[in-house]
Amino acid sequence: MITSNNYTYFLTYDQTGEWDIELGETNLSYSLSKNELNVISEFKADKKMSFFKDSINVHHKVFHQEPADVRTALTAFLIEHLSDLGYGHPWYVRSDMFTKVEFDDMLNAAIKLIRERKAKARLNTSELTQVCETYKLNPEPCNDTGTSWQASCPSRRGHWIAISTESNTWGCGYCRKKGGINELAEWIEEIKLKSLT
Ligand SMILES: [Zn+2]
DSSP, X not given: OOOOTTOEXXXXXXXXXXXXXXXXXXXXXXXXXXXXXXXXXXXXXXXXXXXSOXXXXXXXXXXXXXXXXXXXXXXXXXXXXXXXXXXXXXXXXXXXXXXXXXXXXXXXXXXXXXXXXHHHHHTOOOHHHHHHHHTTOOOEEOSTTSSEEXXXXXXXXXXXXXXXXXXXEEEETTTTEEESHHHHHHHHHHHHHHHXX
């Protein structure tokens, strides 16, 4: 753990990654001066997960107004931080500052934030995502702005195709297929015909 005088340890969480694999613990330390918060996150990979690397990141957050106290600042940081973890889910390990119940409250707020972002991104549809909808390929946005989507690959081999609503193009790295709306519709019809014969 970082023992620098400028940073104070405040929380440890563990998390799973993609496929629900336990990734390891992250220790968080903070330094707050007026409205500027710096947080160091030190990830220690689970011993069984030798292919994951330990890593250290610094997060910088500037508040519009000076936070009332350290807890207020760290609560705001944690909700945002937990909402950005991506795959898997985190859980409470230990903390000098927050109880497990308080951590779970922040986690719920983070999940709410993720849902709100998803709902907003889902509005940014395009002709391509609508084609995917029509063919029941379950299109889903995969970034906050909804410019990048994924959908089930028409090959039905259990992977995803990537869709850009900006360029209205799609691609599947596994099947080595890509194109625009026409190419997708043609390919789907081709697959349908094959399955009938
Ligand atoms: Zn494919």
